[in-house]
Amino acid sequence: MKDSQPQGAVAAASSARIDTLDNLREHLQWAIELEHATLPPYLCALYSLDPERNPEAVEVVGSVFIEEMLHLALAANLLNAVGGSPRLDTAEMLPPHPRPMPHGDRSLELSLLPFGAEALEMFLRIEQPAPPAGPAEGDGYETIGQFYAAIEQGLRHLCDRLGEQAVFSGDPTRQVNAGHFRHTAGQLIAVTDLASALAALEEIVEQGEGTSRGEVWDGDQDVFHPDRDEVAHYYRFQELKAGRRYRRGDTPQSGPTGEEISVDWAAMRPMRHNPRVADHAPGSEIRTAQEEFNRIYCALLHLLEQAFNGSPTQMADATRTMFALKARAQALMQMPDEDGTTAGPTFEYVPPESR
Numbered sequence: 500m501k502d503s504q505p506q507g508a509v510a511a512a513s514s515a516r517i518d519t520l521d522n523l524r525e526h527l528q529w530a531i532e533l534e535h536a537t538l539p540p541y542l543c544a545l546y547s548l549d550p551e552r553n554p555e556a557v558e559v560v561g562s563v564f565i566e567e568m569l570h571l572a573l574a575a576n577l578l579n580a581v582g583g584s585p586r587l588d589t590a591e592m593l594p595p596h597p598r599p600m601p602h603g604d605r606s607l608e609l610s611l612l613p614f615g616a617e618a619l620e621m622f623l624r625i626e627q628p629a630p631p632a633g634p635a636e637g638d639g640y641e642t643i644g645q646f647y648a649a650i651e652q653g654l655r656h657l658c659d660r661l662g663e664q665a666v667f668s669g670d671p672t673r674q675v676n677a678g679h680f681r682h683t684a685g686q687l688i689a690v691t692d693l694a695s696a697l698a699a700l701e702e703i704v705e706q707g708e709g710t711s712r713g714e715v716w717d718g719d720q721d722v723f724h725p726d727r728d729e730v731a732h733y734y735r736f737q738e739l740k741a742g743r744r745y746r747r748g749d750t751p752q753s754g755p756t757g758e759e760i761s762v763d764w765a766a767m768r769p770m771r772h773n774p775r776v777a778d779h780a781p782g783s784e785i786r787t788a789q790e791e792f793n794r795i796y797c798a799l800l801h802l803l804e805q806a807f808n809g810s811p812t813q814m815a816d817a818t819r820t821m822f823a824l825k826a827r828a829q830a831l832m833q834m835p836d837e838d839g840t841t842a843g844p845t846f847e848y849v850p851p852e853s854r
Contacts, residue, residue: 517652534703541563544614563622570702706731716729745757831844
């Protein structure tokens with residue numbers, strides 16, 4: 500995120516230890532909010548792409564979106580494992596766009612954009628690897644990796660002080676497992692102790708920024724191309740930007756030097772940037788379609804909240820709801836809006852009584 504910050508801010512961030520169970524649960528709820536915050540921008544870019552003219556870009560953005568859903572589920576498993584209750588069906592999950600990353604660097608704005616150079620730069624900032632000597636940062640974090648490093652430090656500290664049994668007091672039946680979550684090369688880990696918690700954190704960070712600081716690969720096989728090793732999210736977006744794939748021997752410094760990736764930068768629907776329901780009159784075609792999308796999206800958040808709070812089989816209903824969202828978003832992006840743009844989803848919160 501930021502290139503630099505004052506020394507005092509670094510010292511404060513690195514010394515602010517997560518030292519109570521309540522504080523740990525608060526940070527894991529922030530992790531859920533963080534992982535969710537990436538979903539609307541990725542969905543807008545994905546649904547703006549023409550899959551016939553841009554199949555490789557669709558694969559990249561789609562694979563990152565699926566893995567962010569996996570990270571959301573892992574964060575919920577972590578919170579459940581330490582006796583918390585994941586919250587998703589709340590207005591705080593959907594503030595207006597553009598918006599900052601939850602509890603992160605305020606200079607990074609998340610926007611709803613069609614796929615293109617501007618969206619790609621935003622994605623690179625979201626997934627930026629932690630610097631080699633970057634401190635753990637529990638709040639105002641520069642990178643996602645540094646935020647999760649603070650959670651890891653807190654988990655280890657609390658287990659040392661209180662014992663694993665006291666820290667991992669959650670009901671194990673609330674864990675969402677691989678039987679409930681598919682379509683990714685990553686692992687959905689049931690969290691019951693420190694070892695499984697650390698494995699879940701490692702899965703999140705490696706898929707985002709690589710198997711270690713300075714590595715391109717995330718340790719999995721490419722879900723679309725099993726003959727290839729998979730690169731982490733940040734480097735997948737670098738491949739699209741460079742128009743080439745990484746190959747063995749490539750490093751972050753060398754950039755990708757492998758086969759070409761074809762990206763047709765003109766083959767996307769020109770969605771209006773950061774659309775709002777209030778942009779259109781009540782009862783208009785676009786506003787009615789946007790309101791219906793928002794009702795379905797908030798119903799999805801409700802299903803996910805139920806899945807993470809004792810009804811894990813609701814993940815199947817959530818998956819079906821995702822397909823309904825795709826059709827609604829693509830229909831919106833075919834509706835002409837102002838100045839040569841099309842309409843798009845607005846991701847605004849709808850209270851349960853209004854759905």
